[in-house]
Amino acid sequence: RLVMAAQPEIHPPGGAIAASGQIIQEVFFITDGEARIISGDGTALCVLAAGEHFGSINAKAGTTRSASVIADGYCSVLRLDRTQIKDLSEGDPKLRAAIRRVTKRGERVNTQWKV
Numbered sequence: 001r002l003v004m005a006a007q008p009e010i011h012p013p014g015g016a017i018a019a020s021g022q023i024i025q026e027v028f029f030i031t032d033g034e035a036r037i038i039s040g041d042g043t044a045l046c047v048l049a050a051g052e053h054f055g056s057i058n059a060k061a062g063t064t065r066s067a068s069v070i071a072d073g074y075c076s077v078l079r080l081d082r083t084q085i086k087d088l089s090e091g092d093p094k095l096r097a098a099i100r101r102v103t104k105r106g107e108r109v110n111t112q113w114k115v
Contacts, residue, residue, distance in 0.1 A: 002088060002095070006078035011035075011071035018055070018069040023062060026081050027055035033075035038068045047072065055082075 006029070011017050017028060020040055030050050037045040037054070045067060048054060054069060089096040 002080060002085065002099075003078070005084050005088060006080050009077050009079055011075045011077065013071055013073050015071045015075075016068055017071060017075065017077060018065055020065050020068045022065050024055055024065055025083075026079050027053055027085065028069070029053045029078045029080070031076045031078055034072040035069050035075050035077075036072050038070055040067070 008031075009017075017035055020038075030048055030052050032050050034050075035048045035054075037048065039045055048069070056063075085099060089099055
């Protein structure tokens with residue numbers, strides 16, 4: 001159900017997947033390619049590859065991104081709005097547990113750089 005709700009996106013080399021200062025409202029799953037997390041001063045903080053994700057369904061309302069995520073070459077992602085995730089998993093404990101497992105692995109990135 002989550003995959004059916006996800007919006008596929010393809011970002012060109014150097015294209016912004018998420019920009020610093022935006023309110024965090026979605027989670028992005030990288031399905032192909034790589035993306036760099038870039039600080040406000042242009043410093044590359046880390047590289048995310050296929051199978052990794054960023055964004056947080058647990059971000060407090062109004063939390064803004066402190067870094068940008070830029071495609072490093074062509075980069076395909078699946079974008080899920082956090083309200084969609086919560087709505088889909090609300091009555092499904094197995095789905096909710098699976099989402100927690102997956103998102104917990106990415107919390108290092110989300111906590112450290114708020115992307």
